[in-house]
Amino acid sequence: xxxxxxxxxxxxxxxxxxxxxxxxxxxxxxxxxxxxxxxxxxxxxxxxxxxxxxxxxxxxxxxxxxxxxxxxxxxxxxxxxxxxxxxxxxxxxxxxxxxxxxxxxxxxxxxxxxxxxxxxxxxxxxxxxxxxxxxxxxxxxxxxxxxxxxxxxxxxxxxxxxxxxxxxxxxxx
Amino acid sequence: xxxxxxxxxxxxxxxxxxxxxxxxxxxxxxxxxxxxxxxxxxxxxxxxxxxxxxxxxxxxxxxxxxxxxxxxxxxxxxxxxxxxxxxxxxxxxxxxxxxxxxxxxxxxxxxxxxxxxxxxxxxxxxxxxxxxxxxxxxxxxxxxxxxxxxxxxxxxxxxxxxxxxxxxxxxxxxxxxxxxxxxxxxxxxxxxxxxxxxxxxxxxxxxxxxxxxxxxxxxxxxxxxxxxxxxxxxxxxxxxxxxxxxxxxxxxxxxxxxxxxxxxxxxxxxxxxxxxxxxxxxxxxxxxxxxxxxxxxxxxxxxxxxxxxxxxxxxxxxxxxxxxxxxxxxxxxxxxxxxxxxxxxxxxxxxxxxxxxxxxxxxxxxxxxxxxxxxxxxxxxxxxxxxxxxxxxxxxxxxxxxxxxxxxxxxxxxxxxxxxxxxxxxxxxxxxxxxxxxxxxxxxxxxxxxxxxxxxxxxxxxxxxxxxxxxxxxxxxxxxxxxxxxxxxxxxxxxxxxxxxxxxxxxxxxxxxxxxxxxxxxxxxxxxxxxxxxxxxxxxxxxxxxxxxxxxxxxxxxxxxxxxxx
Numbered sequence: 195x196x197x198x199x200x201x202x203x204x205x206x207x208x209x210x211x212x213x214x215x216x217x218x219x220x221x222x223x224x225x226x227x228x229x230x231x232x233x234x235x236x237x238x239x240x241x242x243x244x245x246x247x248x249x250x251x252x253x254x255x256x257x258x259x260x261x262x263x264x265x266x267x268x269x270x271x272x273x274x275x276x277x278x279x280x281x282x283x284x285x286x287x288x289x290x291x292x293x294x295x296x297x298x299x300x301x302x303x304x305x306x307x308x309x310x311x312x313x314x315x316x317x318x319x320x321x322x323x324x325x326x327x328x329x330x331x332x333x334x335x336x337x338x339x340x341x342x343x344x345x346x347x348x349x350x351x352x353x354x355x356x357x358x359x360x361x362x363x364x365x366x367x
Numbered sequence: 368x369x370x371x372x373x374x375x376x377x378x379x380x381x382x383x384x385x386x387x388x389x390x391x392x393x394x395x396x397x398x399x400x401x402x403x404x405x406x407x408x409x410x411x412x413x414x415x416x417x418x419x420x421x422x423x424x425x426x427x428x429x430x431x432x433x434x435x436x437x438x439x440x441x442x443x444x445x446x447x448x449x450x451x452x453x454x455x456x457x458x459x460x461x462x463x464x465x466x467x468x469x470x471x472x473x474x475x476x477x478x479x480x481x482x483x484x485x486x487x488x489x490x491x492x493x494x495x496x497x498x499x500x501x502x503x504x505x506x507x508x509x510x511x512x513x514x515x516x517x518x519x520x521x522x523x524x525x526x527x528x529x530x531x532x533x534x535x536x537x538x539x540x541x542x543x544x545x546x547x548x549x550x551x552x553x554x555x556x557x558x559x560x561x562x563x564x565x566x567x568x569x570x571x572x573x574x575x576x577x578x579x580x581x582x583x584x585x586x587x588x589x590x591x592x593x594x595x596x597x598x599x600x601x602x603x604x605x606x607x608x609x610x611x612x613x614x615x616x617x618x619x620x621x622x623x624x625x626x627x628x629x630x631x632x633x634x635x636x637x638x639x640x641x642x643x644x645x646x647x648x649x650x651x652x653x654x655x656x657x658x659x660x661x662x663x664x665x666x667x668x669x670x671x672x673x674x675x676x677x678x679x680x681x682x683x684x685x686x687x688x689x690x691x692x693x694x695x696x697x698x699x700x701x702x703x704x705x706x707x708x709x710x711x712x713x714x715x716x717x718x719x720x721x722x723x724x725x726x727x728x729x730x731x732x733x734x735x736x737x738x739x740x741x742x743x744x745x746x747x748x749x750x751x752x753x754x755x756x757x758x759x760x761x762x763x764x765x766x767x768x769x770x771x772x773x774x775x776x777x778x779x780x781x782x783x784x785x786x787x788x789x790x791x792x793x794x795x796x797x798x799x800x801x802x803x804x805x806x807x808x809x810x811x812x813x814x815x816x817x818x819x820x821x822x823x824x825x826x827x828x829x830x831x832x833x834x835x836x837x838x839x840x841x842x843x844x845x846x847x848x849x850x851x852x853x854x855x856x857x858x859x860x861x862x863x864x865x866x867x868x869x870x871x872x873x874x875x876x877x878x879x880x881x882x883x884x885x886x887x888x889x890x891x892x893x894x895x896x897x898x899x900x901x902x903x904x905x906x907x908x909x910x911x912x913x914x915x916x917x918x919x920x921x922x923x924x925x926x927x928x929x930x931x932x933x
Contacts, residue, residue: 204548208497212489219490249675256672262494262514262549 421451580644
């Protein structure tokens with residue numbers, strides 16, 4: 195099954211390599227990984243999307259915990275309701291009739307045109323993975339020249355937060 | 368007063384209580400070597416290859432429970448340490464390995480003797496550091512030792528660029544270590560411990576599987592108390608040999624590929640297995656989906672990632688084994704059901720003893736030919752089981768595990784996880800330096816010993832009385848055994864031509880060389896070797912065809928052992 199992990203790490207050089215290296219060394223796959231600073235500049239937040247049996251996901255979580263620079267690991271999928279978002283930039287052919295179609299699609303998907311040239315439009319769309327996939331599929335026949343996807347970020351719904359930067363005591367079971 | 372990075376480095380080692388350092392100098396670490404004499408508390412031993420330096424630090428650590436320390440220069444010096452680091456990582460051995468690095472402004476420029484050792488050693492260490500500012504050096508050294516020895520121990524590498532070594536800063540030794548991402552769980556969860564105890568009391572065929580974790584938690588006494596109060600038999604893994612007295616009626620010795628019949632049958636028949644600091648690796652479990660089909664597994668380990676990794680676990684307990692076993696002993700002591708439980712499974716113990724009686728470890732003597740097992744039996748007798756034994760990797764290693772009976776921890780030093788040929792001799796040197804008055808013997812094969820043979824020079828230079836017993840079968844014995852059994856005796860590249868004359872070789876290095884070719888020469892050679900206060904190489908010319916039994920072939924279940932026919 196697919197799992198989304200939110201991971202707080204020390205904002206230091208080499209941490210991304212440690213995490214990517216752990217995944218590759220142990221044969222786990224990464225479907226998507228994003229990383230950026232948090233409100234605390236010494237801490238970065240990663241969102242990792244991976245896939246595996248419950249036993250594999252448990253190992254991934256534990257192996258992440260073992261890394262000295264990892265402060266906290268939360269399996270967002272296990273924790274319950276959460277929001278995921280991804281951003282995509284699509285540079286699409288916008289010659290003639292296609293131009294109007296692109297603009298219609300952008301409106302339907304609540305996207306924005308962020309760059310214009312005589313023969314292309316570059317649009318920005320944000321949403322769940324399904325929504326991103328849908329707009330790409332619909333734009334495809336018009337002639338997509340290039341896409342850039344941000345990878346997904348995730349957050350729990352409601353007042354619940356990922357908590358401080360302290361790693362909690364490891365629990366049994 | 369400001370100090371240079373070199374002085375801060377050496378000062379920090381002194382503060383950590385280090386007295387022994389294994390190393391090899393080179394360009395970027397010369398400033399450290401330049402200041403070495405100002406710190407007479409630090410005794411530096413000059414190895415002949417950096418891989419050996421790490422194994423020496425490893426043998427030093429395993430025989431003392433202290434952190435082993437080694438030092439290498441940049442580039443090839445650093446890359447030579449990698450095998451030693453992985454050896455220590457796989458067996459959870461605390462080591463801090465320092466490497467020099469090219470100056471910060473040259474990093475990434477493919478400078479002379481530059482290697483990205485932090486990148487290379489990332490999966491080879493528990494953690495590693497590149498020191499970018501001399502002001503961080505003392506703190507990083509303090510953290511490195513802390514990480515190496517706490518939690519599940521392991522090797523830590525600290526890479527120090529030349530400019531950081533030359534730079535100056537105020538020396539300030541941090542009073543505490545604060546690592547927000549590293550807080551090992553030491554105290555076992557009482558609720559889980561209760562659950563485990565209750566499950567044990569309901570068992571009919573319980574067995575304990577004790578591993579290297581017992582050694583590092585110094586929990587051998589607690590293990591024995593628990594096992595003996597409840598009469599639970601104990602299997603000790605390769606890494607755990609010595610944590611339980613052998614022979615002892617409740618000790619079933621080693622499980623796994625070359626384990627005893629009774630240990631393997633016990634695992635396959637038990638209804639409860641209590642894993643204590645053992646990681647259920649493939650050499651222990653055999654074919655995983657047929658391992659311990661009847662057992663509920665209780666698993667105690669300080670590393671949560673070890674639990675549930677290979678075998679499904681009914682009751683996981685994360686914590687230090689001394690803490691958890693002390694709590695279990697308190698429960699057992701106060702519980703009126705303990706005494707009845709201890710008497711409840713006599714039939715089970717009886718069954719184990721019957722298995723042992725019917726299928727003991729044995730070998731068939733052959734007139735005029737030295738059997739390798741015989742040499743180990745004689746080493747055991749002549750040292751009264753009190754020597755520190757190290758090994759290389761292969762048949763001799765398994766025979767040593769089977770026929771030298773260990774009764775105390777830290778007397779058995781072997782590369783279990785990585786299986787590193789060339790480990791035993793440098794590890795013996797490390798152990799000998801830590802214990803100058805003890806008998807330290809490397810049981811070796813004629814293949815393995817050649818992988819770090821250059822350290823004979825070091826043994827001679829420092830007058831270390833390490834003994835090397837080569838079980839010389841003139842081939843790579845374990846590989847030959849596999850080829851005989853699984854590759855239709857197609858002996859491909861295992862008959863090593865060009866073996867050196869080990870007696871002359873020893874003498875060339877300034878050591879003593881002895882040879883035995885007949886069974887009656889074995890004891891005199893051993894006696895002479897043990898009486899000489901020098902490094903001695905013993906060349907025992909043994910039966911080439913001898914195989915290690917029992918054997919669980921790769922992919923087979925533990926109860927499908929190949930046994931030696933009587």
